[in-house]
Amino acid sequence: MNAAEFDTESYLSLATFRRSGVSVPTPVWFARDGDRLYVFSEGTAGKVKRLRNDARIQVAPCDLRGKRTGEWVDGRGRVVADEATVATAYRVLRAKYGWQIRIVDFFSTLVGRMKQRAILELELDPAAPS
Numbered sequence: 837m838n839a840a841e842f843d844t845e846s847y848l849s850l851a852t853f854r855r856s857g858v859s860v861p862t863p864v865w866f867a868r869d870g871d872r873l874y875v876f877s878e879g880t881a882g883k884v885k886r887l888r889n890d891a892r893i894q895v896a897p898c899d900l901r902g903k904r905t906g907e908w909v910d911g912r913g914r915v916v917a918d919e920a921t922v923a924t925a926y927r928v929l930r931a932k933y934g935w936q937i938r939i940v941d942f943f944s945t946l947v948g949r950m951k952q953r954a955i956l957e958l959e960l961d962p963a964a965p966s
Contacts, residue, residue: 839868839960842897849898850875850958851908852886859894860886863902865937866958867928873958874916874925884954887913893958911960925955 842848848866851859862883864875873895877884887893893913897906916922930937944953 839871839873839958842866842873842895843868845897845905847898847900847902848873848875849896849902849904850883850913850956851894851896852883852913853890853892854886855889861894861896861898861902861904863898863900865929865933867925867932869924869928871959873960874928875956875958876925876929877954877956879952879954881954884915884956887915887956895958895960909960911958913956913958916955916957921957922955925957 846865847863849861850864850866851861853859860882864877864883866873866875868874891912891914893911894908895911896904896908898904916925
């Protein structure tokens with residue numbers, strides 16, 4: 837499965853890995869730009885910490901509650917630091933989620949969490965479903 841095949845999905849289960857090797861899946865909003873998927877998260881969230889320690893990820897389509905509706909696909913992820921990539925991520929997320937993400941952004945800005953966000957860039961290995 838390549839990144840474009842997730843375009844019709846609203847949620848993605850993102851599994852990151854603890855140091856012990858145990859995966860921790862989390863439902864997230866995501867958007868695609870080319871062959872990359874972008875996710876935003878609170879900068880101190882567990883998935884961000886785990887991704888900093890281990891770039892391995894798995895993704896699968898899921899529902900709002902995180903129940904998988906498809907197979908896992910392996911990949912690698914990273915926390916994005918450069919402003920151009922962050923801007924691209926927000927552009928594609930806002931294009932996909934429209935008013936919903938604008939409301940989330942508004943309240944995040946209001947309570948001071950917007951500046952604490954992390955953008956995650958995911959690259960899938962289409963030849964390696966799990």
